[in-house]
Each structure stands twice: as structure tokens, then as C-alpha cells.
Amino acid sequence: QARGAAAGSSDIDYAALARLPLVAFYMGIKSLGRICAKLIEHGQPPDTPAAVIQWGTMPRQRTVTGTLADLPQRVIDAGITAPAITVVGRVVSLREKLRWFDNRPLFGQTIAVTRTRQQASELSAALEALGANVIEAPTIDIVPPQNWDEVDSILRSLGNQRSPDAQTPDWLVFTSTNAVEIARRRLLEIGLDARVLAGVRIAAVGQATARVIEQLFCIQADLCPEEFVAEALADALQARGEIAGRRFVLLRADIGRPILVEKLRQGGATDVRDVAIYHTRIVDALPPAFLDALAARSLDWITFTSSSTAKNLAALLGADYRKRLTGVKLASIGPVTTATLRDLQLEPTIEASPHTIEGLLGALSHGPAARE
Structure with a gap:
């Protein structure tokens, strides 16, 4: 590597540099014209491949390639400024074969x-x-409910399925990954775990929600429609004959759309409890x-x-x-x-x-x- 080029210092041995197969000049963009001229003057062929890379390895990386003879003007035309590195040597001709960083689909966006x-x-x-x-x-900020009483009551009821008086739900519905994560955390905080879900059917809106259910509870959702919207879940339950006479608990955000609750009630559900397990705030x-x-x-x-x-x-x-x-x-x-x-x-x-x-x-x- 060559240093001091930016200051135009005279102690650089350009004759030695011109004999090397590869030279990299760190910074020195303002002196690029002088650097290229000196290398040519000391025997480097004018058609030697050369490149300038601005903001290397960053999403705003820009690269200009050329030869020792035309690179300075190409850099000016492209508006390249510091920070930048200049590479001189035949390796530059391999750029199209080796490049990957700036070929990614969202590069520069x-x-x-x-x-x-x-x-x-x-x-x-x-x-x-x-x-x-x-x-x-x-x-959005996610914040807990001001009072956990309703959530805790429902979570505890899930473990009382053997009681003849229990009003446990037939279906527990999660409409987001947030709801799943918060439900698991709250179960642990009140001394319970995934075992309370035994015997309760689980419905999920979206494959991401279903994946988190599997990861955090080690169980697979009983129903996850192909279309990731609440209406599709209601339609899928209706198609299975799983609405009329069934009890549902929806654990979701306080701003959940009412359409799912409406469709379940219209379908004849015995009970639908729409419980805000978390709140969203601007x-x-x-x-x-x-x-x-x-x-x-x-x-x-x-x-x-x-x-x-x-x-x-x-x-x-x-x-x-x-x-x-x-x-x-x-x-x-x-x-x-x-x-x-x-x-x-x-x-x-x-x-x-x-x-x-x-x-x-x-x-x-x-x-x-x-x-x-």
C-alpha cells in the first residue's frame, strides 16, 4: 500500500511502485491525477486497469473503473469524493467475476x-x-395492559379443563407474534407453562405467528389459513364446522379489527372473548x-x-x-x-x-x- 499520496509528498518511490503487480492508495483522491501520471511516467503502462472505490463495504459504496490514463477524468465525471481507495493492477479486470457486494438486489437503496x-x-x-x-x-410502542387480571384469569382457566364448571375455551386464537411472545412470558410470570394448553385448539393468523407458537410452546397450531388475514381464519373455522357452539378466546392487540369477532358471533359461537394482551401506542x-x-x-x-x-x-x-x-x-x-x-x-x-x-x-x- 502507498501512503502520503494525498499530500503530494515527494518521498514516494513511484519507480518501485510501478513495478509492483498491485498497488492500493488509501485516500489520495485529490491527488489521483498526479498519482496516475507518476506511475505512467515511471513505466506503468497507461492501459493498466485501475479502480476507485468510495465508501467501500458500505451500502453506499460506489466504484469507478478504468485505466491509469482515463481513471482521473472518470472519477471527476462520477463525482466520487473521499473517503475512497484507489486500486491499480490487473486484479481490477477481475471485478465482473468477483463482484458480489454491489450486485445484491437492494444495494444502494x-x-x-x-x-x-x-x-x-x-x-x-x-x-x-x-x-x-x-x-x-x-x-409503534408495545406496552402491557394496565391490569393483567383478565389475561391471568383466562390463562389460569386453561389449566382447569377437567373441572365440570370450567368455562375454558375450545379455541385459543393468536393473531400476531407479539401476542404469542407476551402470552408465554405471562404464563411463566404467574407460575404456569405450555402444559395448560393441552386440550385447547390453537389457531394462528399468519405463518410467522404459527412458527413462533411452535418455537415457544413446542406445539403446532391446529389451524393456520393460507391467507394471512382474520377473515380467512373465520372462513376456515366455518368450513370445518368449528364456530357454532364453540367458545373462543382471542389474545391480541387492543386495536385488533372487529371483523373476526363479528364473524365468530354471526357463526353462532357460544362465547367470544376478545382480550387485549398488549396495547400499542404511537x-x-x-x-x-x-x-x-x-x-x-x-x-x-x-x-x-x-x-x-x-x-x-x-x-x-x-x-x-x-x-x-x-x-x-x-x-x-x-x-x-x-x-x-x-x-x-x-x-x-x-x-x-x-x-x-x-x-x-x-x-x-x-x-x-x-x-x-
């Missing part, structure tokens, strides 16, 4: 994740693995990194994984949210979230299919790559 802080890391890590520059901008403010990227028009995508994320983002941005979001592409996880976006007069660019995080990642990977 800046994507905002609006999920809760607790859930954002999984999606963020997956997006970064696909090359994206991720800004976490949670719009966050106090959006992070500065998100607001700065939005103002600079450097934000490519915003992901929405629930109706709440869409509603809350609009509220946090203020009355002119539509104007502020102009030019930013919107990614919806499914039809319910899409309907909410459209109610807000925001048209999603893509909708995940299937309606999961994996489906959302797939839709983003194959979606429009450039800012519109």
Missing part, C-alpha cells in the same frame, strides 16, 4: 423500517443482507436520521407491516404527510395495510405476496430499483 423497536431488528438485518441501507423509524417522535433522509430526498422505500404503522407515520409527519412522502416508494405487507394506505390517499408501490416478512423482502427485491 435506503429503506425505512416502521415496525416496533422490538421487531425491527429481524427485518432490518434481512434488508441489510440484501444490500440496503436501513433506517429504523419505529412508529411513539413520541420519528428519529432524526429518518427525517433528515426524507428532507434530503435520499429515502427510497418505507415499509409498512401493519395498518398501525401507516396511520402512525402519517400522524407523526403531520398534515402535509402526503407532500413529504412524494417520491418515496411504499411497501405494504398485505391487503389490510394496503387498504389503510389508500384510505390515507397513499398508493403502495408493492404489496407482499405471501403477506409475510419473507414476502415483503421478495417484493422489495424484485420491485422498482430507482427513485421515481
Whole structure:
């Protein structure tokens, strides 16, 4: 490696460097023209492959390739500035064979994740693995209910199935991974565990919810419809003849849509208890990194994984949210979230299919790559 080139120092032995098969100049972008001229002057062929890499290994990495003769002008034309490294040698000609970092489907895209802080890391890590520059901008906080009495009563009743007076549910319904995680934690806090679920049928909305049930309780959901919405669960129960005369407990967020409860009651369920095992709250403010990227028009995508994320983002941005979001592409996880976006007069660019995080990642990977 060669140092001191940026300062134009005269103690660099360019004659020795010109004989080496590979030379890397750290920084020195301002002196690139002089560096290339000196190497040519001391015997390096003008057509020697050379490259400049700005922000190497970062999501905003940019690379310009050429030869010693034309690289300085190519760098000027591309607007490359520090920090950057210059590589000179035949290895540069292997770039098309070796490159992988900037070939990833979301490379160079800046994507905002609006999920809760607790859930954002999984999606963020997956997006970064696909090359994206991720800004976490949670719009929702998850908080426990003010009083656990109703939840605790239901959880304890699950273990009293042998009692003739027990009013235990036939079906326990989880509509989100959050509900499953909080239910398990609360069971342990009151001295119970997954054994209380023996004999109770479990329904899940979404494969992600079903997976967490399996991971945390070591049981498989008895029912998980292919379409990941509450209406599909009601339809699947009806098709099985599992609504009329049955008791249901729904453990979910306080803002759960009423459609599932309505369909169960219309289908003749004996009892439907809709229990808020957690509450969602809008966050106090959006992070500065998100607001700065939005103002600079450097934000490519915003992901929405629930109706709440869409509603809350609009509220946090203020009355002119539509104007502020102009030019930013919107990614919806499914039809319910899409309907909410459209109610807000925001048209999603893509909708995940299937309606999961994996489906959302797939839709983003194959979606429009450039800012519109």
C-alpha cells in the first residue's frame, strides 16, 4: 500500500511502485491525477486497469473503473469524493467475476423500517443482507395492559379443563407474534407453562405467528389459513364446522379489527372473548436520521407491516404527510395495510405476496430499483 499520496509528498518511490503487480492508495483522491501520471511516467503502462472505490463495504459504496490514463477524468465525471481507495493492477479486470457486494438486489437503496423497536431488528438485518441501507423509524410502542387480571384469569382457566364448571375455551386464537411472545412470558410470570394448553385448539393468523407458537410452546397450531388475514381464519373455522357452539378466546392487540369477532358471533359461537394482551401506542417522535433522509430526498422505500404503522407515520409527519412522502416508494405487507394506505390517499408501490416478512423482502427485491 502507498501512503502520503494525498499530500503530494515527494518521498514516494513511484519507480518501485510501478513495478509492483498491485498497488492500493488509501485516500489520495485529490491527488489521483498526479498519482496516475507518476506511475505512467515511471513505466506503468497507461492501459493498466485501475479502480476507485468510495465508501467501500458500505451500502453506499460506489466504484469507478478504468485505466491509469482515463481513471482521473472518470472519477471527476462520477463525482466520487473521499473517503475512497484507489486500486491499480490487473486484479481490477477481475471485478465482473468477483463482484458480489454491489450486485445484491437492494444495494444502494435506503429503506425505512416502521415496525416496533422490538421487531425491527429481524427485518432490518434481512434488508441489510440484501444490500440496503436501513433506517429504523419505529412508529409503534408495545406496552402491557394496565391490569393483567383478565389475561391471568383466562390463562389460569386453561389449566382447569377437567373441572365440570370450567368455562375454558375450545379455541385459543393468536393473531400476531407479539401476542404469542407476551402470552408465554405471562404464563411463566404467574407460575404456569405450555402444559395448560393441552386440550385447547390453537389457531394462528399468519405463518410467522404459527412458527413462533411452535418455537415457544413446542406445539403446532391446529389451524393456520393460507391467507394471512382474520377473515380467512373465520372462513376456515366455518368450513370445518368449528364456530357454532364453540367458545373462543382471542389474545391480541387492543386495536385488533372487529371483523373476526363479528364473524365468530354471526357463526353462532357460544362465547367470544376478545382480550387485549398488549396495547400499542404511537411513539413520541420519528428519529432524526429518518427525517433528515426524507428532507434530503435520499429515502427510497418505507415499509409498512401493519395498518398501525401507516396511520402512525402519517400522524407523526403531520398534515402535509402526503407532500413529504412524494417520491418515496411504499411497501405494504398485505391487503389490510394496503387498504389503510389508500384510505390515507397513499398508493403502495408493492404489496407482499405471501403477506409475510419473507414476502415483503421478495417484493422489495424484485420491485422498482430507482427513485421515481
